[in-house]
Amino acid sequence: MRPKLTLRQRIGLFCRELSNIFRFFFGTPKHKRRIVFYVAQAQYVAFFEGLLEALPAQGESVCYISSDFDDPIFAQATARFQPFYINHLYTLVAPFLDAKVIVYTMPDLNLFHIRRSIFDPDHIFVFHSLCSSHMGLRLGSLDHFDTVFCNGPYHKREIEKMESLYNLKPKTLVEAGYYRLEKIYRQHQEHVNAKTPAKPEKPLVLIAPSWQRDNIIEACGLQLVEVLLKHGYKVVLRPHPMTIYKKPEVLRPFQQKYANEANFILDSQTASEQYFHQADVMICDWSGVAMEFAFGTENPVLFIDLLPKVHNPDYELIGYEPLESAIRREIGQIVSVAQIEEAGAIVEDFLNQKEKYRARIIRAREENIYHFGRSAEIGASYILSKL
Numbered sequence: 001m002r003p004k005l006t007l008r009q010r011i012g013l014f015c016r017e018l019s020n021i022f023r024f025f026f027g028t029p030k031h032k033r034r035i036v037f038y039v040a041q042a043q044y045v046a047f048f049e050g051l052l053e054a055l056p057a058q059g060e061s062v063c064y065i066s067s068d069f070d071d072p073i074f075a076q077a078t079a080r081f082q083p084f085y086i087n088h089l090y091t092l093v094a095p096f097l098d099a100k101v102i103v104y105t106m107p108d109l110n111l112f113h114i115r116r117s118i119f120d121p122d123h124i125f126v127f128h129s130l131c132s133s134h135m136g137l138r139l140g141s142l143d144h145f146d147t148v149f150c151n152g153p154y155h156k157r158e159i160e161k162m163e164s165l166y167n168l169k170p171k172t173l174v175e176a177g178y179y180r181l182e183k184i185y186r187q188h189q190e191h192v193n194a195k196t197p198a199k200p201e202k203p204l205v206l207i208a209p210s211w212q213r214d215n216i217i218e219a220c221g222l223q224l225v226e227v228l229l230k231h232g233y234k235v236v237l238r239p240h241p242m243t244i245y246k247k248p249e250v251l252r253p254f255q256q257k258y259a260n261e262a263n264f265i266l267d268s269q270t271a272s273e274q275y276f277h278q279a280d281v282m283i284c285d286w287s288g289v290a291m292e293f294a295f296g297t298e299n300p301v302l303f304i305d306l307l308p309k310v311h312n313p314d315y316e317l318i319g320y321e322p323l324e325s326a327i328r329r330e331i332g333q334i335v336s337v338a339q340i341e342e343a344g345a346i347v348e349d350f351l352n353q354k355e356k357y358r359a360r361i362i363r364a365r366e367e368n369i370y371h372f373g374r375s376a377e378i379g380a381s382y383i384l385s386k387l
Contacts (some may be wrong), residue, residue, distance in 0.1 A: 013069050013087070020084040021093060024063065028082060032061040034100040034387055038090070039064075042071040047105045047128045050179035050376025051383070056080035060384060063099075065090065090114065097121070100387050107141035122146045122386045126379075127155070129288035130178060130295075130369075132322035134158045135308065135315040136288070143168055149176035149379055152368040154323045161318050174382050177375030184276075184296030185372075191277040202234040202263065203351055206279035210287035211240035214307045217250050220337045222257065224283065224304070229263055231344030236275045238267040240287070281350050283343070286324060294331035295365040300350045300357040301332035302343060323368060330364040332357070 005013070024033065035055060037048050045052070045066075055062050061080045064073060067087040074083045086093055097117045105128045110116050116123055125145040129136060133155055142148060142159065148171050150156045156173050163170050205228050209216040216224065217239065228235045239251060251266065258264040267275055276293065283302045284290035286309045290301045308325065315322065328334050333346050350357055371378055 013085075016069070017086055017089050020086055021089060024065075024084050024086075024093075028063065030098065032082065033063045033098075035060060035103070035383060036063045036065060036097055036099040036101070037103045038066075038094075038106070039071075040067045040106055042066065042068040042073070044105050044128055045071070045073055046183075047126055047180050048103065049183065051103070051126075051379050052081065054376040054380035055383065058380060058384065060387075065093075101383050103383070104145075107137050110144035111140060116144055124149060124383070126176075127151050127178065128180075130181070130291040131288040131324045132158055132315075132320070134162060134318040134320070135310055135312055135322040136324070137311055139312045139314060142171070145171060147172040147174060147382070149174050149375075149382075150370065151176070151178040152323075152370050154320070154368060158318055158320055161320065165317065174378070175370045176379050176382070177370040177372060179375040179379075181292055181295050181369065182373055182375060184273075184292055187273070188277050188297045202232060203280045203347070204234045204236060204275065204278050205281050205283060205347055206275050206293075207235065207237045207283045208287060208289050208293070209240055209243070210285050210289075210309060211242040212286065212307075212309045214285075215240075215243075216283070216285050216304050216306070217243065219306055220304065220340050221250075222253060223340055224343055225254070225258070225264060227341055227344050228347070229261065231348065233344070233347065234263045234265075236265045236267050236279070238275060244268055281347050288324065291324065291327060291331070294361050295369065298358045298361050299354075300361065301328075302346055302350070303328045303332060303334045304340070305334050305336045327364060327368070331361050 037052065039045055052062060052064065056078065064081065064083045065086050066073065066083060067090055069085055069087065074085065077083055091113045095115045095118050098119045099121045101122045101124060102117060103124045103126060105126045107125065109123060123145045124147045125142055126149045130151055133142065148159060150173050159171065159173060162168065207216060207224065225235050225237065237254060243250065254266055277297065279299065281300060281302060282290060282293045283304065285304050285306045290303065293299065294301050335342055335346060365372065
């Protein structure tokens with residue numbers, strides 16, 4: 001959590017915004033601002049990285065607008081990559097972006113404060129999760145985009161069905177894939193092949209709850225940790241960043257009970273992926289990170305069967321089971337809170353039949369993700385075709 005800004009700092013940031021707006025419209029030639037990317041927070045650049053590397057590599061200039069004043073990417077400016085800080089004033093700037101392409105990983109265009117550009121560029125949506133579009137996003141959240149980069153065939157089916165059901169203008173659905181997953185896979189292969197210190201003797205179980213009203217921490221967290229420790233596992237609890245920010249009190253019982261437990265770690269450094277790559281098994285509820293873990297590391301996931309995260313209460317009208325529900329038995333197993341004592345034995349089964357689960361996970365990835373390893377190439381090619 002960042003410290004509260006002083007009045008002087010806020011005034012300084014406002015002046016920085018004004019300066020960056022002037023630099024964008026009057027200091028940047030029009031041919032260098034044909035492609036614009038926007039992120040509300042620095043963490044979302046992870047879903048654009050492949051495109052931000054591929055486009056300049058092909059000789060095209062890119063403008064990157066961030067509303068995060070501390071975005072590390074500001075230090076990476078080059079002749080073909082120009083970052084701009086525009087935060088509170090972006091709502092006024094967005095309608096007047098005279099670009100050919102504007103790329104967002106934020107849904108709900110035109111529904112709230114951020115509007116389409118009056119110059120009618122191609123507004124592209126890039127998913128920041130592997131979750132399905134009809135349950136994981138609110139109804140209408142993609143309606144005002146021209147193009148959607150689909151992670152897999154499930155996204156294409158869902159969006160086409162919604163367009164038919166609600167009589168919407170068809171969007172261009174690009175079979176793009178998911179760069180974030182490809183990067184996780186590459187990093188994990190590097191981790192596996194690197195000459196690093198010896199792997200811990202105890203298998204490592206990573207608990208990664210989602211941010212929702214009914215999640216693992218509050219439903220069965222202490223009991224789950226106790227079960228896993230009794231089975232001899234090393235346990236890492238990695239809370240969602242919003243839990244740390246908004247509900248830190250739910251973590252105190254873990255801090256108090258396991259302060260002296262060598263085999264328990266409460267990992268509050270959510271930007272770090274150290275334990276993500278060290279873990280043999282993940283335990284999750286409904287977070288999209290479960291699919292990223294399974295498809296990226298080829299290790300299984302134990303799902304605690306809690307209430308799903310539903311942003312569209314009418315999702316069942318689409319007629320397709322959301323991927324985050326359907327995939328669970330393909331990439332792991334499901335256990336109810338009432339059966340939480342079985343968690344240790346299920347983890348043991350995962351470890352004993354590692355290759356069986358790995359084969360199932362690879363098959364599921366091949367069936368559900370487009371063009372694994374080529375998403376940046378495909379996305380960049382489409383963007384260049386719109387110039």
